[in-house]
Structure formats: C-alpha cells, structure tokens
Amino acid sequence: MGANKRFEIADKAPDAANADASDNKMDQIRELMFGGVVRDFDRRIKELSDLMESELARVAADYERRIAGLEARLDPQIEKLGAQLRQESAARTSALDDIDVRFGQSQRTQRSEINAVLQQHEDNASATEARARDALAQLDERTQAALQAVRDALSSARSELGGQKLAREDLADLMAEVSLRLRGAQDASKNG
Secondary structure, three states, X not given: XXXXXXXXXXXXXXXXXXXXXXXXXXXXXXXXXXXXXXXXXXXXXHHHHHHHHHHHHHHHHHHHHHHHHHHHHHHHHHHHHHHHHHHHHHHHHHHHHXXXXXXXXXXXXXXXXXXXXXXXHHXXXXXXXXXXXXXXXXXXXXXXXXXXXXXXXXXXXXXXXXXXXXOHHHHHHHHHHHHHHHHHHXXXXXXX
16 A cells, blocks of 8 residues: 555656646747737736826826915905904904993993982981971970960969859850860961
C-alpha cells in the first residue's frame, strides 16, 4: 500500500505541472482571441473614467462659482437686513425707554395729585371738626343758659309760692308756663 501512495503522489505532481501549462495556454488563446477587445474595453473604461473626473471637476467648479455668485448677491442683502434689524432694535429700545420715562412721570403726577386730594380732605375734615366743636360749645352754652334761666324761674316761682299760698289752679298755670319755657329753650337750642 505504501508503494501505491507514492505512485499516486508522483502521478499527481505531473498533473499539477500539466494544469499550469494548460492554464498558460488558455491565457494565450484568450489573449489571441479577445485581447484586442479587452484592451479596447480598458481604453474605453479609462476614457469614461477621465471624462467622469473632468465632468465632476467642471460641475464642482460650476457649483463653487454659483455659490460664490449667490454669496455675493446675498451678503449685501444680509448686511442690509442686519442693519435694519439693529436699527429697529434701537428704535424699540428707545421707545421702551420713552414709555418707561412717561410711566414714571405719570406715577409721580398721580401720586402728587392723590396726596393733594388726601391733604384737601384732611384739611376739610379738620375744619369741619373745628366747626362742629364750636357749634357744640355754643349749643352747650345756650343749653346751660336755658337751664340756668329755668332754675332761676323755678327758684323765683318757689320763693313766690313760699311767700303766698296759691291755689291749685294757680300752681297748674305756673307749671304750664315753666313747661312752655323749657320747650322754647329746647327748640331754640335745637335750631341754633
């Protein structure tokens, strides 16, 4: 068996050499039959590749040129819009400052007006209170004077009664007169 294996290995070695030789022959046949076509395809593929590269370069250059043109047209407009925005912002800030100043002035004016009205009401209340005190003092004086007059009248009536014995009718008349005087004094104090 060992000899058979050696024979098989030796038999396989020339087959490998024959296979390489046959592959070379096939390559030569292919080269003869299709070599021109393959070289033509390679040339066309290279031309297409070069054309694609040049077209891509042209498109890229065109794109860059257009972008530069757009930027050249848009930059002044963007600057103009930026200037307008800054101007509008400054105007709004100025308007807000003006409103703030006016609001502060309005608050100060309203405070002073409110304080003036409050002071006027306070002065009026003080004057009214003083007049009311004076009127009450005068009323008190009149009431005291009327009471003193009644006391004096009663005292004089008692002394008269003590000096004379009066009848009951005379006493009733005297009391009616005192009553009328008291009512008159009260009416005078109410009206005064």
